[in-house]
Amino acid sequence: MANFYEEVKTELKEALKVIDKSQYYDLLTKPKQIITVNFPVKMDDGSTRIFTGYRVLHNSTLGPGKGGIRYHFAVCLEEVEALAALMSLKCALLDLPFGGAKGGVEVNPKELSEKELENLTRAFTRAICNNIGPDTDIPAPDVYTNAQTMSWIVDEYSKIKGKFTPAVVTGKPLDLGGAVGRNESTGLGAVYVMEEIMQIEGINKPTIAIQGLGNVGKHFAKFAAERACRVVAVSDSKGGIYNPKGLDLDEVFRVKEETGSVVNCEVEKITNEELLELEVDFLVPAALEDQITKKNANKIKARIVLEAANGPTTPEGEAILIKKGLRVIPDILVNAGGVTGSYFEWYQNKHNEKWTLEKFNSELEKKMKKAAREVYETRLERKVSCRKAALILSIQRILDKIK
8 A cells, every 4th residue: 555655646746747846746745644543442342452543634725634534454554645645636626625634443344343343433533533623624434434433423522522513524324414415426426527528528328347336336337327328347346247238237236235246146257357358438446446557457448447446547557548548537536526525515514504415416516527627628738648637736726725
């Protein structure tokens, strides 16, 4: 994961060169604040274990920090720093009044009971409570955290501060001030980006392959199919399935829910690697980082790579794709629907409003399509890749605010 952060910093350095602003490299790569905490958690057997957690506030030029908290055994400071930097760029690209932040706890949540997860969440909240808040740094769900995790944070934080403070996090349950539409906003936001690209590129009824069928991949598939797109392949950690005529997604979702994997569908089986190499209009990596590299980039046949995951394409892999004439739409644009939806939730909490789903999705569509068009316009104007164009837009907005 340290390599991931180096990749992010290299991309920033190259984008700064294009706009002749290299002197701001340190400002954009060195986090404003890094917190490491070791905190005790009571376990079900009566013992106490010490866990390590992190919260990184990368940049607060545009507003309070914004970014998720993940629970994973491989969480490390370098990973959290990289993801916090990406959040700064996403927020700036979507013109949101947020800076970037990220958090994580080194833990395998599958080994903990529900009560132990609650104890861990409350203990971590107590450890960082003076560094988060509605106007300073606002956490959200991420890997292996969810609305329940956020409700524990709200409850613990509110007890510490002596008043109910729902705006301290986003991605909450609806009855605690969560926003209708927030759960689907990352996947739907990516579909809105795809729609704008389809209009610009003149693509009709595209074929799509999706690697990863978690929250983002599943909602992307659902909303894309509703727009007459043909989803021909999907996968999860155990493998993938393929039907050139289009998959029956209702059946795929049912089998995934009942058996734990799409590979149990009665459809042609393929590997995750084979899925990446399918000849489709849109390839949507929605799983892990570093999936398209210099080792397999020459085998990619998709017309456009739509990065729904964070960092699925390495710089070396992307260089090969661009040389082949493929378009790579970067993660800081494609999956920014999540933080945009979080902004809508935070805004409603702060202004005591309750939006309808129609208003939420309409505002999301405006934000995502505007950003996608701006990236394309900057790409043509600067004669750079879509990733560099997105970074240039983000950097300019941060630097303009500093000035």
